[in-house]
Amino acid sequence: MAHSEENPIPPTERQVREASRQRREGEKQALRQAILDAASEVFLEKGLESFSMRLVASKIGYSATTIYHHFKNKEDLLRAILDQSFGEFAQAMQESLAAEPDPSRRMGAMGKAYVRFGVAHPTHYQLMYNQRPDWLLDESSLAAEAYHLTYGLLLEGVKEGVSQGWLPPTDPRPLADWMWATVHGLVMLGITEFREDPDRLEAAMTLFDLAPPSHEVPQ
Amino acid sequence: MAHSEENPIPPTERQVREASRQRREGEKQALRQAILDAASEVFLEKGLESFSMRLVASKIGYSATTIYHHFKNKEDLLRAILDQSFGEFAQAMQESLAAEPDPSRRMGAMGKAYVRFGVAHPTHYQLMYNQRPDWLLDESSLAAEAYHLTYGLLLEGVKEGVSQGWLPPTDPRPLADWMWATVHGLVMLGITEFREDPDRLEAAMTLFDLAPPSHEVPQ
DNA sequence: TGGATCGAGTTAACATCGTTAACATACTTT
DNA sequence: AAAGTATGTTAACGATGTTAACTCGATCCA
Numbered sequence: 001m002a003h004s005e006e007n008p009i010p011p012t013e014r015q016v017r018e019a020s021r022q023r024r025e026g027e028k029q030a031l032r033q034a035i036l037d038a039a040s041e042v043f044l045e046k047g048l049e050s051f052s053m054r055l056v057a058s059k060i061g062y063s064a065t066t067i068y069h070h071f072k073n074k075e076d077l078l079r080a081i082l083d084q085s086f087g088e089f090a091q092a093m094q095e096s097l098a099a100e101p102d103p104s105r106r107m108g109a110m111g112k113a114y115v116r117f118g119v120a121h122p123t124h125y126q127l128m129y130n131q132r133p134d135w136l137l138d139e140s141s142l143a144a145e146a147y148h149l150t151y152g153l154l155l156e157g158v159k160e161g162v163s164q165g166w167l168p169p170t171d172p173r174p175l176a177d178w179m180w181a182t183v184h185g186l187v188m189l190g191i192t193e194f195r196e197d198p199d200r201l202e203a204a205m206t207l208f209d210l211a212p213p214s215h216e217v218p219q
Numbered sequence: 220m221a222h223s224e225e226n227p228i229p230p231t232e233r234q235v236r237e238a239s240r241q242r243r244e245g246e247k248q249a250l251r252q253a254i255l256d257a258a259s260e261v262f263l264e265k266g267l268e269s270f271s272m273r274l275v276a277s278k279i280g281y282s283a284t285t286i287y288h289h290f291k292n293k294e295d296l297l298r299a300i301l302d303q304s305f306g307e308f309a310q311a312m313q314e315s316l317a318a319e320p321d322p323s324r325r326m327g328a329m330g331k332a333y334v335r336f337g338v339a340h341p342t343h344y345q346l347m348y349n350q351r352p353d354w355l356l357d358e359s360s361l362a363a364e365a366y367h368l369t370y371g372l373l374l375e376g377v378k379e380g381v382s383q384g385w386l387p388p389t390d391p392r393p394l395a396d397w398m399w400a401t402v403h404g405l406v407m408l409g410i411t412e413f414r415e416d417p418d419r420l421e422a423a424m425t426l427f428d429l430a431p432p433s434h435e436v437p438q
Numbered sequence: 439t440g441g442a443t444c445g446a447g448t449t450a451a452c453a454t455c456g457t458t459a460a461c462a463t464a465c466t467t468t
Numbered sequence: 469a470a471a472g473t474a475t476g477t478t479a480a481c482g483a484t485g486t487t488a489a490c491t492c493g494a495t496c497c498a
Contacts, residue, residue, distance in 0.1 A: 028474085052455065063477060065457085074456065130349065133411035168429070177408070177423040182397070185404025189396070192352035204396040210387070247446085272485065282448060284486085293485065 032070045034060050040081050040124075047123050048131055053077075078127065079135060083142040085124040090146035092117045093153055104166040107157050108208040111183050115205060118187030119198075125187060154180060251289040253279050259300050259343075266342050267350050270297075297346065298354060302361040304343040309365035311336045316372055323385040326376050327427040330402050334424060337406030338417075344406060373399060 038059040043051050053074055057064040071077040096113030100106040118125040128143070136144050158176040161167030167175065190201040257278040262270050272293055276283040290296040315332030319325040337344040347362070355363050377395040380386030386394065409420040 031475095053457085054455075064455095065478085066476060068457075069475060126349075130345075130407065130411060133414065136412070137415075170426075170429075171422070173419075174422040174426060177413075177419060178401070178405075178426045181404030181408050181423065182401045183404070184407060185400030185402070186397075188349065188403060188407055189400050192349060193355075194396075195352065196356075200392075200396060203390070203393040204400065207389075207393060207397050210389075250446095271483085273483080284449085285447060287486075288446060 028070075035062075035067055035070055035077070036080050036084070039077050040084065043078075043081055043127070044121075044123055048078075048127060051078075078132070079141065079143070081124070082127055082132070082135060085121065085128055086143040086146035088121075089117055089125075089128065090149050093150045097153055103157070103160050103164065107161065107179070110153070110157070111179070111208050112205060114183045115186045115190065115201070118183075119190040119201065122191035125191070129184065130188075151176075151180070247289075254281075254286055254289055254296070255299055255303070258296050259303065262297075262300055262346070263340075263342055267297075267346060272296075297351070298360065298362070300343070301346055301351070301354060304340065304347055305362040305365035307340075308336055308344075308347065309368050312369045312372055322376070322379050322383065326380065326398070329372070329376070330398070330427050331424060333402045334405045334409065334420070337402075338409040338420065341410035344410070348403065349407075370395075370399070 035056065039051075039056045042056050042059060046052075046055070053067055054064040056077070057067055067077065071080065092113060093110060096110050097106060100109040128147075135141070136147050138144055155172060155176045158167060158172045158179065162169055162172055162175075186201065186204060190198075194200045254275065258270075258275045261275050261278060265271075265274070272286055273283040275296070276286055286296065290299065311332060312329060315329050316325060319328040347366075354360070355366050357363060374391060374395045377386060377391045377398065381388055381391055381394075405420065405423060409417075413419045
């Protein structure tokens with residue numbers, strides 16, 4: 001049973017305290033994560049407008065003020081959701097990049113992956129790109145890091161396309177912004193105007209396969 | 220002076236009452252319009268999030284509850300703003316259509332006009348297309364009417380382009396949706412990510428002049 | 439003319455929100 | 469043991485949308 005075997009070298013006071021500190025630290029982080037998970041869930045279900053601290057707290061059985069021991073305020077909590085969302089988004093983009101070896105087809109594949117992520121996570125996508133654009137100006141945030149990383153993927157693809165000739169010889173940045181606008185617009189229409197008619201988004205997305213139109217098999 | 224000339228036929232009791240009724244009706248409509256104007260102003264300055272009935276009322280020197288004699292509730296008031304905004308938008312689109320006679324150039328001109336309207340009226344544009352998409356499902360509203368009208372203009376242009384050969388021979392609707400997504404995305408990026416850098420939007424918008432690229436002067 | 443009715447405005451109140459202050463309790467440190 | 473810290477609570481404030489109850493004057497009808 002419990003004390004049938006005794007530790008021949010009992011832990012020092014210092015060791016006990018350290019273990020206790022770690023346990024408490026872990027519990028604190030666990031609760032922080034539980035709040036964050038509950039918050040992300042509430043945000044998904046309710047959207048930004050009906051997202052409330054009290055609702056998040058009640059979801060995990062704490063009073064609302066407890067959240068303020070783990071997050072400075074509502075904005076801080078939403079920024080944590082933003083960081084998490086942008087991280088998942090950047091990962092999805094990198095995976096879609098790695099999945100398609102042909103550079104010219106890669107652009108279309110990434111475009112599709114972009115739109116699919118957006119419409120699959122409508123409320124989070126809107127938080128990322130619509131509702132608090134100024135939060136991305138904080139360059140030290142994880143969100144800003146992922147934001148610049150994904151734009152970098154697009155810009156590199158465009159530069160490659162221009163240099164390889166399967167994109168017109170223009171300034172890459174405006175062209176990248178133009179393409180970004182297209183996928184961003186598809187997501188936004190997909191989660192608003194086309195919400196009741198997903199086939200309409202699918203039909204529009206077939207145009208991703210149109211460019212490059214001429215060389216089915218190079219050489 | 221005032222009574223130097225007397226009306227030879229004094230108004231009947233009935234006429235007086237009718238005039239009074241009309242005056243009161245006019246005053247009611249005037250206050251309704253004053254509320255609507257103030258609301259649109261508050262909405263422009265504060266955005267949807269900080270738009271409040273009390274703020275609108277205080278702007279015109281009435282108590283908040285007065286608004287409820289002229290609008291059913293906050294949603295009703297915002298819908299009135301939406302109707303007004305969509306009407307102005309549809310008019311701007313029709314003017315841009317009339318201004319450019321060449322059909323192939325017209326698409327680019329309308330695209331530019333679309334984006335310019337959106338970035339010029341950021342908060343109203345977001346109410347129109349982002350924040351309450353379900354309100355457009357009420358087909359009897361002025362907003363829905365203008366919404367379908369503007370989409371019709373785009374779709375007709377695309378059909379014309381396909382039949383005349385300066386657009387690829389594809390199903391017009393997905394192509395129209397694709398183009399819509401592009402301009403919509405440009406507006407959204409323009410009022411969020413590019414807000415601090417208007418030149419970036421301008422640079423992207425130069426691509427409107429790229430298509431059709433080949434025939435500067437037909438024949 | 440006098441009393442009923444109605445329109446248009448008011449104040450007071452309710453529930454909900456984010457947030458802070460004050461407090462309780464348990465654990466850690468000294 | 470005492471002091472301090474971490475983590476939770478309840479109570480309260482001001483702002484929000486909205487409703488109820490009311491005032492007051494104009495209108496309508498006898």
